[in-house]
Amino acid sequence: MKKQACQHYIKGRIDYRLCTNNYQCENCEFDQYVNDQYAVHVSIKPVNVLDVEGFKIPHGFYLHPGHTWVKIEENAEVRVGIDDFALRLLGPIDNIYAPLLGKKVNQSSPDILLSRDKNEANAMLPISGVVTDVNLKLRDNGSLANKDPYSDGWILRIHADNLRGDLKQLMIGEETKKFFKKEINEVYRIIENESSIQLSADGGTLGYDIYGNLSGVSWERLIKRFLRSV
Incomplete structure (x- = not known):
């Protein structure tokens, strides 16, 4: 009997794996495991947020210098995403790709891929x-x-394998506030010195598509400076 690829590989959930059960998924323990992992995990909308000049991050979330966040859940499980600052910097994202289920990943590895039009960027994993x-x-x-x-x-x-050690490399609370202020000031500096945009006397408020509204500043410049993954 010719072996074929696992249905979960075909669906893009896992790395390549052969089906060893002739597609009798109802009798497959691995199929049950994957389906359990892909059961709906409700993400509750945070209520208490830290607001730094309009840029937000929830209290209790940890932040990586590459603008990815960590929310601790239970049993060493964490939820990961990209912060408000980076998403407003890059503007509307078309696609986001992450490592597949079961993949071993390392802190600060640039394994999250974002694309906007023909531009691509890698964001670093925080854990x-x-x-x-x-x-x-x-x-x-x-x-x-x-x-x-x-x-x-x-x-x-x-599922974090060195949670306590990895968290020491991340920011939270007042550290995050200071970091955001520094990053915001750097955006204003780039706009003033490298872009043709004229700021108002009070600096104005940064919008939700900073890259799309900049003239003379490349995508690569912003990725290298703020996502720190190049």
């Missing part, structure tokens, strides 16, 4: 571990992350 869930909706509708970066726009879930 190490094994991928346990992926938000597949973002593959074809990345703008969900723009609309709701901290709940419906989550990207993946990871």
